[in-house]
Amino acid sequence: MTALQRKLAEARAEGRAALVGYYPAGLPDVDSSVRVIEAMVAGGCDVIEVGLPYSDPTMDGPVIQQASDAALAAGTTPKDVLAVVRATAETGAAALVMSYWNPIEQYGVDAFAADMAAAGGAGVITPDLIPEEAGPWIRASDASGLDRIFLVAPSSTDQRLKLTCDASRGFVYAASLMGVTGTRDKVAATARKLVQRVRGATRDSGLPVCVGLGISNGAQAAEVASYADGVIVGSGFCRRVLDAPDLDTACAQVRDFAAELAEGVRSAAR
Structure with missing residues (x-):
């Protein structure tokens, strides 16, 4: 089992x-x-998605775009991302990378997979890569023992759900709404239905389903945790760092926010 698979299994056992x-x-x-x-x-985060900053993040809303732009302006490189992956793995959390496909292709698909595994990474989320075009990545991730996470959306047909779930390993990322990332006042009504549809496509494999896009507080985390295997939060963490006056304050606010979310996922009735 990868570190990601272990973390998801431990959470399920709890x-x-x-x-x-x-x-x-x-x-x-x-x-x-x-x-x-x-x-x-x-x-309280079990799994960390380390974002590889990219200049054209088509899935991401204004907060993560601002965060990525700032990271790029600071000179962050893919090698830096892998160093952060290594440090993340050392915390005991499962370390993933979330990256658009172009930076991985430019780095070299086989080289990126090998270097990711060497850094202690468990897998990679590729939001703009579809299974039909993922042959090189499937081979490279197999060779390096990495989980590969593809995305499904409310618009995905049943055929596409099955295709995507069959190609995924670790978990399948259920984008809860048709839109970009960003905190929202309530969880999209489409999220629960999408998870139910994915469950049908993963009935044989039991592949976990994690839900992202729009979760901004502990109550929303609890709601999603009542029917999904994982709750994904990004913009809320970035916003707290972008708005903080200094790093110490940012870290304190991030820790408190994670604790609120962690309490939410632990309080959900399952």
Whole structure:
């Protein structure tokens, strides 16, 4: 089992969903981003998605775009991202990378998979890569023992759900709404129905389903945790760092936010 698979299995054994936090490497700089991630884990995150900053993040809303732009302006490179992955794995959390496909292709698909595994990474989320075009990545991730996480959306047909779930390993990422990332006042009504549809596509494999896009507080985390295997939160963490007057304040606020979310996933009736 990968570190990701172990974390999801441990959460399931405890009768709860896993808490998955996203944070871009290099915000506001590489060393500081490690401190923020350590605070996320201290607050209760089981899994960390280390974002690889990208100049054209088509899935991401204004908060994560601002965070990525700041990380790029600070000079963050893919090698820096892998250093953050290594530091994240050392916290005991499962370390993933979330990256658009172009940076991985430019790095070299086989080289990225090998370097990710060497850094202690468990898997990679590729939001703009579809299984039909993922042959090189499937081969590279198999060779390096990495989980590969593809996305499904409310618009996905049953055929596409099955295709995507069959190609995924670790978990399948259920984007709860048709839109970009960002905190919202309530969880999209489409989220529960999408998870139910994914359950049908994963009946044989039992592949976990994690839900992201729009979760902004502990009550929403509890709601999603009542029917999903994992709750994914990103913009809320980034916003707290972007708004904080200094790094110590940012880390304290991030830790408190993670603790609120962790309490939510643990309080959900399952």
